[in-house]
Amino acid sequence: MLKKIVVGADHLGKELKDKIKDHLASKGIEVMDVGINDDSQVDYPDVGKTLAQKIQNNEFERGILVCGTGAGMAIVANKFSGVRAVCVNDAYTAERSIASNNAQIITFGALVTGIPNAIMYTDIWLKNNFQSERSGNKVEKINQLDN
Numbered sequence: 001m002l003k004k005i006v007v008g009a010d011h012l013g014k015e016l017k018d019k020i021k022d023h024l025a026s027k028g029i030e031v032m033d034v035g036i037n038d039d040s041q042v043d044y045p046d047v048g049k050t051l052a053q054k055i056q057n058n059e060f061e062r063g064i065l066v067c068g069t070g071a072g073m074a075i076v077a078n079k080f081s082g083v084r085a086v087c088v089n090d091a092y093t094a095e096r097s098i099a100s101n102n103a104q105i106i107t108f109g110a111l112v113t114g115i116p117n118a119i120m121y122t123d124i125w126l127k128n129n130f131q132s133e134r135s136g137n138k139v140e141k142i143n144q145l146d147n
Helices: 014-026 044-056 071-077 091-099 115-127 132-145
Strands: 004-009 030-033 063-067 085-087 105-109
Touching (some): 004 014, 014 063, 044 063, 044 071, 044 105, 071 085, 071 105, 091 115
Parallel strands (some): 004 063, 085 105
């Protein structure tokens, strides 16, 4: 399992992000939080950009973003070359996002995904790895789209 992960959220996702962060820390995972950490409102593209750049620059292998639906954060993160983000709403997508798509980032919607489910999906995502022998060719085709 990873030893270090980066998390971030807008104001709608702060509570869920904090619960995930606490859960990860309880498992001995070092967590960098790129915000937000107060009750101020923030536009999700600002937080998503900060986290995606950390993945893009290889500062972290994986990250978690939270907004109202998870969709906006996924859109932002996927704008960064070499970064793959998947909005996760079920256990199977959590597993396949890493196993098939090598997604370094998962996103959650705080208004649509409850805390227990988000924690369960996070654990599934973290315990799985990219299955390059089955999906390496497909992910390479995705990477070529960055060019």
